[in-house]
Amino acid sequence: METVILIVVIALVVLGAAGWFVVGSRRKGLPPAPPRTPAEPGVGDEAAPSVEAPRRSVDTVDLPETTVVVPAEPEPAPLEIPDPTAGRLVRLRARLARSQTSLGKGLLALLAREHLDEDTWEEIEDTLLTADVGVASTQELVDRLRTRVKVLGTRTPADLRALLHEELLTLVGPDLDRTLKTARHTGGEAGDRPAVVLVVGVNGTGKTTTTGKLARVLVADGRSVVLGAADTFRAAAADQLQTWGERVGARTVRGPEAGDPASVAFDAVKEGIAEGVDTVLVDTAGRLHTKTGLMDELGKVKRVVEKHGPVDEVLLVLDATTGQNGLVQARVFAEVVDITGIVLTKLDGTAKGGIVVSVQRELGVPVKLIGLGEGPDDLAPFEPSAFVDALIGE
Known part of the structure; x- marks a missing residue:
């Protein structure tokens, strides 16, 4: 038994010595490990105690100065002063x-x-x-x-x-009443309200342009004006009218494109009453006289506007160069609304001045305004004697 124990002890000693020899030989073949640089505390290392920074309230924080840049509003274009009627x-x-x-x-x-x-x-x-x-x-x-x-x-x-x-x-016809009824109503049956003028006509006659030029005529005579852009069917008609108004300081009431023209006309008159202006000019859609539905709508515009009071003028714009075709247009418009006066445009571009005579006889209403060019002040009241003087020449 003692012999067995001795043999076991000797075997363990031999195995331990052999293992030490092998480990030692391996360590001699490996390069030495690089020295460790204590840059950051490793896992298990003791960390330095944290120091709590003093807290600052919002009131004590110095904010950087900021400059708020407000874009400058564009300066409005200076208002134009239209030529007086006499000089025109x-x-x-x-x-x-x-x-x-x-x-x-x-x-x-x-x-x-x-x-x-x-x-x-x-x-x-x-x-x-x-x-x-x-x-x-x-x-x-x-x-x-x-x-x-x-x-x-x-x-x-x-x-x-x-x-x-x-x-x-x-x-x-020197005796025809060619007065434009554009003066504000004060008292009486009509009440205290602006005069209302509807401008009607076929596309291409210069209807919207005539409305803008008429605004200039009224402003030159000392009247205040509100424009109603009731031509909602023609693209950019409202923009065109608003541009005319801005040039003389007249505000334009407009609605959505392809909106209800009668609603725009109603709002324009309502705004004119609220602002206390002298005259409201309503530019209606340029309706082809062959389209019955559109002509009926023109009648609707007039009826809706008359909820504020009677319409003072319905001016039919005709192109003087169209001749007898203009008479056909005039007839149909006269059946829908009561025309009170005629505006002849482009009279300078035709030698057919007789259209003045024929259209007056056809409708039984006078020519009240004539357009003689493309300039902003090329619209003037019609004077029979001056017109005949021009026909005969010097």
């Missing part, structure tokens, strides 16, 4: 004379012939018809001229000019 008429009279003298000169040349036979009178009729005077008015004028020439006997140039001036003036 002088300039337009000269322009009208340059474009319309062919009619008067032609008639004077025919009447000055030594023998006024039937062929000459037929030429006079043709001249008048070509100028869009109209069949009935032409026949009336020729008959009167025939009678006057026989009574006159001797026909000097001065006599013929005076005769023609008198007869043409009678034809144009």
Whole structure:
């Protein structure tokens, strides 16, 4: 038994010595480990005690100074001062004379012939018809001229000019009331409210532009104006009208594109009443006279506006260059709304000044305004005597 224990002890000693030899030999073959640099505490190392920083309230914190940059509002464009009516008429009279003298000169040349036979009178009729005077008015004028020439006997140039001036003036209608009813109502049955003017007409006649120019005419005469952009169907019509208004300080009431025109017109008059202005100008959609639905809508606009009170003026804008086609348009519009006056645009671009006579006779209402160019102040009240002077020339 003791022998066995001795053998076991010797075996353990031998194995321990062998293991030490192997481990030692391995350590001799490995490079020495690099020295450890104590940069950060490792796991298990004792950390330094933390020092709590003093807390600061919001009141004691110094905030950096900040500069708030507020964008500068663009300066409004200076308001324009429209030309007064008197100065405008002088300039337009000269322009009208340059474009319309062919009619008067032609008639004077025919009447000055030594023998006024039937062929000459037929030429006079043709001249008048070509100028869009109209069949009935032409026949009336020729008959009167025939009678006057026989009574006159001797026909000097001065006599013929005076005769023609008198007869043409009678034809144009010097006694028609061409007053624009744009003055504010004060008291009475109409109450205290602005005058309301509807501007109607077919697309392309210059209706929106005429509305803007009319605003300038009224502002030049000392009136305050609100514009109603009830032409909601034509793209940019409201923008165009607003631009006209901004130039003279007139506010524009507008609605959404393709919105209800009657609603816009109603709001414009309501705003005009609230602001106490003199005149509300409502630009309606340029309706084709062949579209019954749109024409009916024009009637609706007028009925809705009349909830505030009667409409003072309904101005029909006609292009003078369209001639007899303009009369067809005038007839249909007159069936829908009661036209109170006519605005003839582009009269400087045509020698057919007789349209003034024919459209007045067709509708039984006077021409109240004429447009003679593209300038902002090229709209003026119609003066029969000045118009006839321009027809005959100097």
